[in-house]
Amino acid sequence: MPDSLIPQTTEFQRELLGWYRHHRRSLPWRDAPSLYKTVVSEFMLQQTQVKTVLPYLARWLEIFPDFAALAAASEEQVVKNWEGLGYYTRARNLHKLARALVALPSPPRTREAWLELPGIGPYTSAAITSISFGTPAAVVDGNVVRILTRLTADGTAFRDSAAASKALAPLADALLNRAEPGDHNQAMMELGATVCHRRTPLCTVCPVRPYCAASRRGEPELYPRLAPKLIEQLAVTRLWCRHQGKLLLHRTAGDARRLANLHELPALEHAGLGESFFAGDTPIATKKRGITRFAITESIYAIQAAKLPRGTADRPGLVWVTLTELEAITLSGPHRRWVTELLASEP
DNA sequence: AACTCGGGGCG
DNA sequence: CGCCCAGAGTT
Known part of the structure; x- marks a missing residue:
């Protein structure tokens, strides 16, 4: 030594x-x-x-x-x-x-x-x-x-x-x-x-x-x-779905290792949608964030509830949340900001 | 021992 | 953008 x-x-x-x-x-x-x-x-x-x-x-x-x-x-x-x-x-x-x-x-x-x-x-x-x-x-x-x-x-x-x-x-x-x-x-x-x-x-x-x-x-x-760390680029597609005053969110399982019981905007996989579901559409927002060794670009697409494949909203982890409930539940930091921002910019 | 967990500050 | 921040738990 x-x-x-x-x-x-x-x-x-x-x-x-x-x-x-x-x-x-x-x-x-x-x-x-x-x-x-x-x-x-x-x-x-x-x-x-x-x-x-x-x-x-x-x-x-x-x-x-x-x-x-x-x-x-x-x-x-x-x-x-x-x-x-x-x-x-x-x-x-x-x-x-x-x-x-x-x-x-x-x-x-x-x-x-x-x-x-x-x-x-x-x-x-x-x-x-x-x-x-x-x-x-x-x-x-x-x-x-x-x-x-x-x-x-x-x-x-x-x-x-x-x-x-x-x-x-x-x-x-x-x-x-x-x-x-x-x-x-x-x-x-x-x-x-x-x-x-x-x-x-x-x-x-x-x-x-x-x-x-x-x-x-x-x-x-x-x-x-x-030793330098390798940063991997990642792209995630998420849904912005409003219906009867509510917002569609995904709640991570309580026994998950990451974000247990926390809410985020649903990703395509949570909704059971294919990678190309929004191909050709324009996102209402594009956000960048860093998570440990990932640099994630998240694209958020608006979709009407009626245009979701039948049964989508009943998938495990997906929840409809009123704007009152939204304040009480826990979102990840970035999603809390994005949701607040997107709600404020609604017509 | 190697991986993973979220997010923000700051150059 | 990339590195680092009064690290710990799991595999």
Whole structure:
């Protein structure tokens, strides 16, 4: 392991923590910290930027102020308040977690015990226990991977960020300030978010620049080395079908791995229609979206209910929804926007 | 170990 | 457009 940094660990920790005390952003889970706020924010922040999370978290804390309120809510209500954030399994797991915690005499205090709970992995268990209980567990997220590979100029070609996190865990642990693990962990992530940017990092204001091999070489952007991902182009055709004030939607099965119980505009396959059903017609809207490794172009075609093949609307998953019901049900983020937009542009 | 899950920010 | 974001669960 490239660890020329290790002998200077104490100095590194002191500079990092000193910087953090002065420069940390004021964030809702830092102001009046509580276990509940820490847990909810960590779930929302999985693979999601701070800026995106802020409005969701504020609303969430109003509606579900503590574990008891969350545990008492229905799953439907919980997922509805996650609408637009994505990775909806996180919401279901957070809900399950709340129900598991209120059934215990007190929340666990060890990383191992938290790891057993739903939605909690290596990162989140370390984050929660270090921040809330002072447990000496080092977090390794995307920020930490970037900082550690730069500190040591580690040019290893990692398959993906998960492989990098695993490989860098020992170094993260060696650098952990065991007297202040929560602030140390947050300081590492704060540094990654506000100074050690993926591109054009602000090395001139970096508190740990003296310990950074990549900065010395003048090429911090070379790290980390991650394999490029292949983006696949995909085309989806969807229906816009209005009838007697209602809108035809597709509801994904509750046991599906993706978008379980969520609604979207029906795709051709949901309606049992062939690929060429709308051949020659003009879509009322064309939308682009990205989903992990897919770049999807969605074409939406208006069709009268009477022109659908008989029995189409009775197919499994298809539902007629009134505009009043539409507000209460959960749509995926993009579909919520598109539907709102298309309704507003109706004559 | 490799895949999958949604969505948005930003260069 | 492509990469990344306070990752975890499943296969």
